Amino acid sequence: MTSDPISIRRPGDLPSGALRPKELPAGTLFWWLHIGGWGGLFLVNYLSALANGKPAEYWTVLLAVSVTGFIGTLGLRYLLRACSDMPPLRVALLMIAPALLVGAATGLTYSAVTALGWCSRCKPFSGWGYYTYVASQMNVVVGWAALYLVITTWRKLRMQTEAALAANAMAHQAQLKMLRYQLNPHFLFNTLNAISTLILDRDNATANRMVQGLSAFLRHSLDADPMQRVTLKQEIDAIWLYLEIEKTRFAERLRVSVDVEPSCWSALMPSLLLQPLVENAIKYAVAKRVEGGTLGLHASREGDRLRLSVIDDGPGWPALENGGVPPDKGPHGNSVGLANARDRLRVLYGEHQSFEVRNRDEGGFMVTLTLPFETGGAPRE
Structure with a gap:
C-alpha cells in the first residue's frame, strides 16, 4: 500500500519536496x-x-x-x-x-x-x-x-x-x-466474544475466518502511520477489513452501500479517518436493532473540496432536534469516534475543513466531512 506524507503547511514554509538552502556555520x-x-x-x-x-x-x-x-x-x-x-x-x-x-x-x-x-x-x-x-x-x-x-x-x-x-x-x-490509535475496546470485546461463541458452537471455519479478519484489521490499524495519507480507495479497502468482521457477527442484519464518484477514488485523505464513524453507526444503528440497519459510505467532489459522508438509517440523534449539541457525545452517550474524527481534521487541516452531524429527514443519522481535494497516485486495485 503506497502512501504520501501529510504536509502541515505554515506561512513561509517551503513547498513539499523543495530543498532548503544550505547555510554556512x-x-x-x-x-x-x-x-x-x-x-x-x-x-x-x-x-x-x-x-x-x-x-x-x-x-x-x-x-x-x-x-x-x-x-x-x-x-x-x-x-x-x-x-x-x-x-x-x-x-x-x-x-x-x-x-x-x-x-x-x-x-x-x-x-x-x-x-x-x-x-x-x-x-x-x-x-x-x-x-x-x-x-x-x-x-x-x-x-x-x-x-x-x-x-x-x-x-x-x-x-x-x-x-x-x-x-x-x-x-x-x-x-x-494519540487520536489515531484510539481503538474502541467494545469492538475488541464483542469480536472476541463472537469468536468464543463460534468455537463453542463448533463453527470452526467461521471462527477461523473471523480471527484472520481481526488479525488483518489490527495489523493494518497498528502499522499505518498516522502522519501518512492514503487514497480513498485504500481507505475503503481498510474499512472493509473491519466490515467483514462485523458482517460475520451481524450477518444479514448489516447492509452496506458504497457510492463514490469515479474522480474521488484517488483523492488523498488521512488513514482510517472514516473507521470510527463507521463503528459508531454500527453501534447505534445496527447492533441495537433487531432488524439491523443499512450503512452508507458516500464520496463526492465539490470544486476543490472532497465531501465524505457516513449515513445510517437508525433512530438518529434526538438531541439534535433541540438545537444541536457538539459532537463529543453520541446519540446515546459518549462517542469517542465522532470527537476523534473531528479532532484529527482540526489538527491536520485547521480552517480548511468542516465536520457536520445531522439527523436525516427520511430517518437516520449522517456525518459529513469536507477537506481539501488532493491527489497523489493511482488507487490500489
Missing part, C-alpha cells in the same frame, strides 16, 4: 563577512583616494589601517561573544567604549604611518585632517559592532523560532498519533 559566515568587509573597505577607500588625487603608494597607509581594524574588531568579537547571554540593548551600551577605542586605534595607526614617512605625500594638509580621519574610523568600527549585533541577534531569534516550530510540529504529531 556561524564561524565560517563570520570569517567570510569579516575578511570580505575589511578587504572591501580597503579597496573602496583606495579607489576613492586615487580619484581624489592621492598617490599610488597610499595603499600602504590604508593597508596598515585595515589590518589594525581587522585585528581590533576580532577583539570586539570575543567581547561580544562573552556578553552573548545579555539583552541586546545592554550589550550595545557595554560595547560603546571598546568600539570607540578600536576606532581610535585605527585612526592613530593612520597618524603613525604617515608620520613615519611610509607615504610622505599622504599627510593631511592640516591637523584637522587627522581628527576627521580618526572620527571616520570610529564610525566604521561602531558600524561593524552594530552589524555584528544585528546578525547574531537575528540568527539567535531564527534558531529559537525554528526550535519552537519543531516542538509544535512534534506536539501535533503526538496528538495525531
Whole structure:
C-alpha cells in the first residue's frame, strides 16, 4: 500500500519536496563577512583616494589601517561573544567604549604611518585632517559592532523560532498519533466474544475466518502511520477489513452501500479517518436493532473540496432536534469516534475543513466531512 506524507503547511514554509538552502556555520559566515568587509573597505577607500588625487603608494597607509581594524574588531568579537547571554540593548551600551577605542586605534595607526614617512605625500594638509580621519574610523568600527549585533541577534531569534516550530510540529504529531490509535475496546470485546461463541458452537471455519479478519484489521490499524495519507480507495479497502468482521457477527442484519464518484477514488485523505464513524453507526444503528440497519459510505467532489459522508438509517440523534449539541457525545452517550474524527481534521487541516452531524429527514443519522481535494497516485486495485 503506497502512501504520501501529510504536509502541515505554515506561512513561509517551503513547498513539499523543495530543498532548503544550505547555510554556512556561524564561524565560517563570520570569517567570510569579516575578511570580505575589511578587504572591501580597503579597496573602496583606495579607489576613492586615487580619484581624489592621492598617490599610488597610499595603499600602504590604508593597508596598515585595515589590518589594525581587522585585528581590533576580532577583539570586539570575543567581547561580544562573552556578553552573548545579555539583552541586546545592554550589550550595545557595554560595547560603546571598546568600539570607540578600536576606532581610535585605527585612526592613530593612520597618524603613525604617515608620520613615519611610509607615504610622505599622504599627510593631511592640516591637523584637522587627522581628527576627521580618526572620527571616520570610529564610525566604521561602531558600524561593524552594530552589524555584528544585528546578525547574531537575528540568527539567535531564527534558531529559537525554528526550535519552537519543531516542538509544535512534534506536539501535533503526538496528538495525531494519540487520536489515531484510539481503538474502541467494545469492538475488541464483542469480536472476541463472537469468536468464543463460534468455537463453542463448533463453527470452526467461521471462527477461523473471523480471527484472520481481526488479525488483518489490527495489523493494518497498528502499522499505518498516522502522519501518512492514503487514497480513498485504500481507505475503503481498510474499512472493509473491519466490515467483514462485523458482517460475520451481524450477518444479514448489516447492509452496506458504497457510492463514490469515479474522480474521488484517488483523492488523498488521512488513514482510517472514516473507521470510527463507521463503528459508531454500527453501534447505534445496527447492533441495537433487531432488524439491523443499512450503512452508507458516500464520496463526492465539490470544486476543490472532497465531501465524505457516513449515513445510517437508525433512530438518529434526538438531541439534535433541540438545537444541536457538539459532537463529543453520541446519540446515546459518549462517542469517542465522532470527537476523534473531528479532532484529527482540526489538527491536520485547521480552517480548511468542516465536520457536520445531522439527523436525516427520511430517518437516520449522517456525518459529513469536507477537506481539501488532493491527489497523489493511482488507487490500489
